[in-house]
Amino acid sequence: MFKTIKQLTSFVAVVAVLFAFTTETMAAKKSKTLKNTQKKGFVRCGVSQGLPGFSNADASGNWTGIDVDVCRAVAAAVLGDANKVKFTPLSAKERFTALTSGEIDILSRNTTWTLSRDADIGLTFVGVNFYDGQGFMVRKSSGITSTSQFKDGISACTNIGTTTELNMRDFFNSKGISYEPVAFEKADEVVAAYDAGRCDTYTTDKSGLAAQRTKMSNPDEHIVLPETVSKEPLGPVVRQGDSVWEDIVRWSLNTMIEAEEYGITSANADSMKTSDNPAIKRLVGAEGELGAAFGLDNDWSLRIIKQVGNYGESYKRNIADTGILPDRGPNELWTKGGILYVPPAR
Amino acid sequence: MKFRILAYFFFLLGVTDLTIKIFYGNIFSRFTEDYYEIANPILVFTPVLFFSLGGVFLKESRVSMSLENFGTTRIKYYSPQFICLAVVVLIFLFFTFNAQINMENRGIDFGFDFLAQESSFDMQFSLMDYDGQDPYWWAYVVALLNTLLVAVLGIIFCTIIGVVVGVARLSPNFLIRNTAAWYVEFFRNIPLLLQIFFWYYAALRALPLPQDASPLFGVTYLTIKGYYMPAFIWNNLNVFMYSILAAIISIVFIRYYAIKLRDTQGKQIPVFYISLIILIILPLLTFLFGGVSLNFEIPVLKQLSATSFIYDGGIALPPELIALTLALSLYTATFVAECVRAGIQGIGKGQKEAASSLGLTANQVLKLVIMPQALRIIIPPTTNQYLNLTKNSSLAAAIAYPDLVLVFAGTALMQTGRAIEIVSITMLTYLSISLAIAALMNWYNKLIEIKEK
Numbered sequence: 001m002f003k004t005i006k007q008l009t010s011f012v013a014v015v016a017v018l019f020a021f022t023t024e025t026m027a028a029k030k031s032k033t034l035k036n037t038q039k040k041g042f043v044r045c046g047v048s049q050g051l052p053g054f055s056n057a058d059a060s061g062n063w064t065g066i067d068v069d070v071c072r073a074v075a076a077a078v079l080g081d082a083n084k085v086k087f088t089p090l091s092a093k094e095r096f097t098a099l100t101s102g103e104i105d106i107l108s109r110n111t112t113w114t115l116s117r118d119a120d121i122g123l124t125f126v127g128v129n130f131y132d133g134q135g136f137m138v139r140k141s142s143g144i145t146s147t148s149q150f151k152d153g154i155s156a157c158t159n160i161g162t163t164t165e166l167n168m169r170d171f172f173n174s175k176g177i178s179y180e181p182v183a184f185e186k187a188d189e190v191v192a193a194y195d196a197g198r199c200d201t202y203t204t205d206k207s208g209l210a211a212q213r214t215k216m217s218n219p220d221e222h223i224v225l226p227e228t229v230s231k232e233p234l235g236p237v238v239r240q241g242d243s244v245w246e247d248i249v250r251w252s253l254n255t256m257i258e259a260e261e262y263g264i265t266s267a268n269a270d271s272m273k274t275s276d277n278p279a280i281k282r283l284v285g286a287e288g289e290l291g292a293a294f295g296l297d298n299d300w301s302l303r304i305i306k307q308v309g310n311y312g313e314s315y316k317r318n319i320a321d322t323g324i325l326p327d328r329g330p331n332e333l334w335t336k337g338g339i340l341y342v343p344p345a346r
Numbered sequence: 347m348k349f350r351i352l353a354y355f356f357f358l359l360g361v362t363d364l365t366i367k368i369f370y371g372n373i374f375s376r377f378t379e380d381y382y383e384i385a386n387p388i389l390v391f392t393p394v395l396f397f398s399l400g401g402v403f404l405k406e407s408r409v410s411m412s413l414e415n416f417g418t419t420r421i422k423y424y425s426p427q428f429i430c431l432a433v434v435v436l437i438f439l440f441f442t443f444n445a446q447i448n449m450e451n452r453g454i455d456f457g458f459d460f461l462a463q464e465s466s467f468d469m470q471f472s473l474m475d476y477d478g479q480d481p482y483w484w485a486y487v488v489a490l491l492n493t494l495l496v497a498v499l500g501i502i503f504c505t506i507i508g509v510v511v512g513v514a515r516l517s518p519n520f521l522i523r524n525t526a527a528w529y530v531e532f533f534r535n536i537p538l539l540l541q542i543f544f545w546y547y548a549a550l551r552a553l554p555l556p557q558d559a560s561p562l563f564g565v566t567y568l569t570i571k572g573y574y575m576p577a578f579i580w581n582n583l584n585v586f587m588y589s590i591l592a593a594i595i596s597i598v599f600i601r602y603y604a605i606k607l608r609d610t611q612g613k614q615i616p617v618f619y620i621s622l623i624i625l626i627i628l629p630l631l632t633f634l635f636g637g638v639s640l641n642f643e644i645p646v647l648k649q650l651s652a653t654s655f656i657y658d659g660g661i662a663l664p665p666e667l668i669a670l671t672l673a674l675s676l677y678t679a680t681f682v683a684e685c686v687r688a689g690i691q692g693i694g695k696g697q698k699e700a701a702s703s704l705g706l707t708a709n710q711v712l713k714l715v716i717m718p719q720a721l722r723i724i725i726p727p728t729t730n731q732y733l734n735l736t737k738n739s740s741l742a743a744a745i746a747y748p749d750l751v752l753v754f755a756g757t758a759l760m761q762t763g764r765a766i767e768i769v770s771i772t773m774l775t776y777l778s779i780s781l782a783i784a785a786l787m788n789w790y791n792k793l794i795e796i797k798e799k
Contacts, residue, residue: 189746
């Protein structure tokens with residue numbers, strides 16, 4: 001068949017190259033991040049350095065919070081166990097570099113979705129798990145009840161590397177008030193400086209203000225002013241370029257929100273398998289083949305609901321019951337007057 | 347001739363190889379699955395190989411023109427150098443390509459055009475006018491000036507404290523000697539970051555709120571929100587400056603004349619007092635005849651809300667600057683003090699005794715005999731301490747002092763996401779500052795060196 005050795009070698013070379021191409025396309029279908037996660041056996045998740053209600057570690061090192069629950073949901077979907085998450089606490093400054101450099105695979109750290117972050121620095125925002133807005137905290141004794149009472153020369157403490165720094169400038173400039181920005185690297189340092197009287201006001205996302213207030217030496221001495229000066233949609237972020245992984249994280253979050261919409265909780269999820277509503281049956285894996293699109297089995301969403309719970313359970317457990325923000329405000333389902341509205345899982 | 351042709355061939359090959367890899371990426375990487383995890387080191391290696399071979403042949407072509415001379419001795423001579431160069435370049439290129447491929451895969455651009463964009467954040471404290479509408483490069487300049495300010499202040503204060511403490515450690519007085527020793531041992535052995543935290547969070551927190559502050563020196567106020575001082579408002583400041591310049595020039599002449607008088611006639615005139623009188627009288631005269639006048643803008647307490655006050659007008663030094671300067675100078679001064687002590691003790695006892703026996707006073711002994719010699723020992727290690735202080739000033743980020751690291755490598759990095767560009771600019775900046783300080787101190791060291799003919 002082959003006249004010379006030379007012919008044989010070239011044939012082998014061609015076959016080898018073709019084979020290389022086919023394995024590449026097969027592999028591309030399955031997400032690289034997903035493959036690595038399954039190989040490692042845990043989800044690598046970047047969280048805050050301690051923000052009660054969102055991501056906070058207790059004395060024994062257990063992480064809780066609604067941001068933490070997003071990572072746990074992904075772990076339940078991908079690995080079958082919501083506890084298989086490795087949390088990396090990150091400062092606002094470090095977070096994006098940690099994600100783009102591959103140190104973590106999900107950044108779930110009360111991060112505001114903005115155009116420049118989404119388009120410019122190699123990140124992709126997958127959704128919103130908390131609708132927030134920037135606010136101001138002042139001492140009750142100052143007598144200030146509205147931002148309109150701010151005067152020239154006011155000093156404002158905040159974090160560096162956040163949208164807060166930019167919004168603060170927009171706000172004070174539009175009001176024509178001169179101010180002194182005092183920006184720290186860590187949230188704890190901001191709180192310490194404000195608490196000691198270095199600054200007249202402390203500004204960040206309102207949820208953050210409510211959470212940090214619980215950490216202060218005397219929470220009752222401080223109030224959060226009613227005005228909201230910006231839109232801060234907070235949500236999980238993934239690296240750009242792995243669309244399968246992006247979809248997994250997006251639909252893990254959506255599953256939690258949609259489960260609440262259909263009244264599926266961690267307690268009743270199993271019994272919902274026999275429901276008459278096909279939408280519910282799809283969510284608990286009793287109908288359809290939704291997981292296959294991600295390269296996952298069909299129980300992925302059931303595991304999320306059973307192990308982590310739906311969005312409402314997560315909110316109640318982490319934010320409402322801890323007294324941070326008992327009122328859900330915009331973070332209520334669209335069916336109940338809020339703006340939480342996710343595309344259907346079908 | 348053959349060698350030269352070979353050399354040019356390899357250079358051309360290397361350039362082509364490098365160009366392809368820079369502009370088109372790693373063309374072979376398409377065949378491997380893991381290409382964006384690790385750039386294949388062998389592929390990165392080839393341009394290095396070509397350049398090195400080209401270099402070897404070029405050198406050979408100059409040494410000899412014949413192939414016969416290419417013997418084992420040359421291989422022994424070239425191979426270690428070649429391996430060393432290859433390893434260095436390989437490591438550098440490996441990381442460059444790796445970063446490039448990773449950034450490409452994640453859709454991150456590389457470039458410095460962001461420096462011209464509007465920065466849109468504000469700074470707490472700056473020496474020059476800065477506003478959020480200014481571009482990033484101006485934010486960089488302003489932040490750099492803040493870093494230089496704290497470095498210069500720190501160097502001045504640490505030198506003053508260091509020299510005083512260093513001399514005090516050799517004092518015959520028991521109390522002075524031991525106080526100085528305790529100071530050195532205490533501040534030298536506590537980590538600097540902790541000291542910065544101490545001054546900022548503990549010491550300055552104990553200061554009163556603006557409304558409770560009692561005046562210091564009559565018109566200045568030291569409060570938790572900063573140190574408020576009156577600002578000087580000058581009329582005809584330029585006339586005043588010229589008078590100071592004239593005073594300095596005349597002092598230089600008087601010193602020159604005094605040295606000449608001493609050398610030729612052996613007469614001593616009190617140069618120091620004469621200089622001091624000129625320096626005071628001449629500028630004072632401008633107030634009387636030059637139309638110079640000075641007003642003070644005194645800080646006035648202003649109420650912001652029921653419990654919040656600030657001082658309006660005058661100059662305000664932020665507490666962050668005060669805490670950082672304090673911590674840096676007190677910490678570095680301990681090392682400078684040790685350098686000074688070592689320098690003085692490094693001069694033989696006989697020098698001091700000989701000078702004393704000539705009838706020089708203790709002050710003269712120190713000023714004319716000991717110090718000129720001791721400086722030669724003191725300067726080189728003190729230079730190191732100055733460099734350390736400058737580099738340590740980057741700890742400012744911990745207490746919100748808007749220095750280069752906090753503003754440029756912090757806020758600007760976050761807002762633009764240009765990590766590689768900004769971190770390399772920042773690193774190069776610190777390198778340049780350090781090298782400049784080292785060059786300056788080396789020049790001074792040369793100046794006071796023993797001049798050997």
